[in-house]
Amino acid sequence: MTNFLVDGKPCSGKPDENLLQACLAAGLDLPYFCWHPSLGSVGACRQCAVKQYANEDDKTGHMVMACMTPVTEGARYSLEDPQAAAFRASVIEWLMINHPHDCPVCEEGGECHLQDMTMMTGHAYRSYRFTKRTHRNQNLGPFIKHEMNRCIACYRCTRFYRDYAGGRDLDVFAAHDHVYFGRHEDGTLESEFSGNLVEICPTGVFTDKTFSARYARKWDMRGAPSVCTGCGLGCNTTVNERAGEVRRIVNRYNGSVNGYFLCDRGRFGYGFVNAPERIRMPLVRGADGKQTAVSHEDAISHFAAMLGAGGRIIGIGSPRASLESNFALRTLVGAENFYLGFSAHEGRMLSLIANILSSRALHIPSLRDVEHADTVLVLGSDLPNAAPRAALAVRQAVRGAAFELATKANIPHWQDGGVRTVAGEALSPLFVATPATTRLDDIAHTALRAAPADIARLGFAVAACIDPAAPAVAGLSADLAAQARMIADALLAAERPLIISGVEAGEISMIQAAANIALALRARQKSVALMLNVPECNSLGLALMTNGQTNFEAALATPAALVIVLENELSRRTGNMAIDAALSAARLVVLDHSESPTTQRAELVLPAASFAESGGTLVSSEGRAQRFYQPIFTENDIGAAWRWLSDACRAAENNECEGWSTEDDIVAALADALPCFSALPDTAPSEDFRVAGCKIPSEPHRFSGRTAMHAGRNVREPKPPVSADSPFSTTMEGYYGGEVPPALLPFFWAPSWNSVQSVNKFQTEIGGALAGGDPGVRLLEARTEAALAYYTGVPESFAPRPDMWLAVMLPRVFGDEEQSARAAPIRERMTPPLLALNDKDAAMIDATAGQLLECEMDGELQSLVLEIQPKLPRGVAGVAGLAAKAHAMPAWIRITKAEPGTP
């Protein structure tokens, strides 16, 4: 630690920090704009000016910018020096000269860094009497609203969008006080990280358009710590609620997982919670064949009667439901009748992933670990589409080479301009091997295009190059062998190599190959990490619950009297014909939150809670169990699926669920029943957690409208709801402050820090872990004594078939995930389903780009628009935007041109 004095008071900071970071970490309030912990310092805004003194006798000192000053041992600084304070006040005054003062009609108002900093410097009166410059705004698509007049030219947006996230279509235009941050013309921001501009921008230039449509101030919304359900990464989010609606999702800092950033699917995909197709009442199919709403009690007694009717009862779980709900179903039907609700193929892959990861032989990286990897191999995963936040982490990982050069040149890593100048184009090695192009190719050392089987062969070959004990690949082409050698050498030269693969390409041997490479590196004493992507928010948790039967197709093969489906749309998992055959004789109970073909065919539909109406635990692809909490307390019958199931269990006089009254009870039962979940109760504090006898308030202390918001219906105020499962009070009452455990932070706020920048006050070091440790428990921490044998199933090399193509799914960031695809802004970003072919293949069937093609998939005729991708391997057809049919891929298909005139 480096010790220094600020205004005579001793402070200490880490030697690799700058003074601004050290001051903020010490709890001092020093205004800043252009600096961001993830972006580093550029010293552009001059806002963090402080006085530095040469020694004890120096009373004059000189002004330095804190963000550009390394902390030095024994140095003396002053924040309070009148000259420095006056300097900071004038800087704010300059920045505010052209600011439009439209805070009342600005979405940022009340959580604005510019407002906070203006108050902090004490600039209260405007002495500038002349006219203000103005700008025209752009339409930046369904996610982001643009109001350029508010800009203070801190450059954070372009530094994030271009330098950090690799976007190309947002830039700065014009010069001097005319600078303009936008696109070259109106149009949707292309990057899947554009939503972060809302939080990066210190003022209201970029605001959340979806939130603006149902706007409320930050202080007026209940917050609940939540976990994103958009993919398997488990990014931490805060869900904001008012008047029974989800208003927005914002990033919840977790130093080990998502840090400061979310992807747009996670941030803007919440609309399904408020959608009209939500199921809000239990539905029972009457004698007339129509589903009619019934009361809670009737639904439970109907369910109990169905359970008591005898015959075989099977339960189908869901990778998008919480562990608690899945476990409740498993308990109700018995472990032998519980099926995981993956499609057959996906089930095999997930069971393999669960086996690899629960062997504990390999380290699973957190996203923070991914950012620190120095050589990355991506095997078959289209990260920017399937797990966008991981792609953003990989983007940071390849900057390792730049930081190494900076270290050699004695430039501190936070010195962003310096690092970029000295490093130039230097990037750490990243190898991407996928069937189609990915948005990571621009930073890849080598981007390989091959069929899934060939990528798996390449993976096996790399493993064999690293460790001769690994199974060798017979008949490898000289080209692939050379590539394998090169990748193996790079991985061996690395200190922290990282292998990434996943289920997206649908090739089971690819995952085995990734595991083999990691095992080979482990055998060579490398501290290797293996990241295996899973598609849904609880895929891994559900796979870990396995009892050998991994998919429900097997379950449906033998007839059952009663089928209970938990939050699962079966037609996304298997062919409709199989479902029809299996369910024609069975009675069907479906618990789900939105209407789907599965709920429509059910005899009894129970309104299950979405992530916003209940709490629960999800296991991310990192094996991190994380708890999410309930922001919406409704008066209708929507309830956690596990509550419905345990109520029915009790009504059917089955005592398996006895004693389950809160989520903690069921978590304890789950931890007892399945040893891999034994650490689950440590995920978050229990329901009876209190600080000084107080609950944690879920509403900010300025929450308004308490006595008026319900008065339209009844002037007598209702009793506030009680959160049965969490230590949260549903009102503003309770303790909020430094002693709140990080897993329970409902929002970030600190005195004088109303904006999201207040997260500084909750970290142990700026940009590091949250005070009290990052939330979540890693269930699958690697052990040195654990072992896993090499996989030997090297596949045959890919052989194209005449007149047939191997349909491979190409993931899409918007639309592939079932729940977020119901949100209107996400739907706007979805593209029509397309079929990608190599240009030579397209020429073979004499088709041109944009032409409508037909192929039979899963017994159904699909019409897809042709896109020509010259890099795609021959014999492979990429299918994008057809995630509902992902269960039928990979498959060999025939492609015909649609008859002219067909839609």
Place this chain on the structure above:
Amino acid sequence: MLSSVRTLWYTFLHLFQRNVTVPYPEQMPYLAPRTRGRIILSRDPDGEERCVSCYLCAVACPVDCISLQKTEDEGRWYPEFFRINFSRCIFCGFCEEACPTYAIQLTPDFEMSEYIRQNLVYEKEDLLISGTGKYPDYSFYRVAGLAIPGKDKGEAEGERKPIDIRSLMP
């Protein structure tokens, strides 16, 4: 003793002074415009709603009796609903002070007793008047930088024409 006599004397003197009480409601007392009575929502000089739905009145209200929801029409913000629960209101006037657009104003009218408490819940249509209230000239959108129908960027008071970002001129 002396004090009691003094008190009696002053009470006696009051017999010869003018009455301050009036026979209300036949005779209405004069109340200054600044009197804090029934709350109204005013319109700007162009006849448009002044309220921009900024939520500042709601947050300033010490009894939390104001609730509203923002909506937007071609860039102009206005409340979808605006509700004051007068059975809770303490007529402190903080909402008026917080209002950046002079939309919410307290008026000298205080006659709003009801037998049914629910009738003290006023919605926007009950609150909105057709005039400008105490501030005849002010219009927020003439000052603020937002573009609304009829007022483009650069047309607000104290604004220059929008920058042509493709121009190389200084």
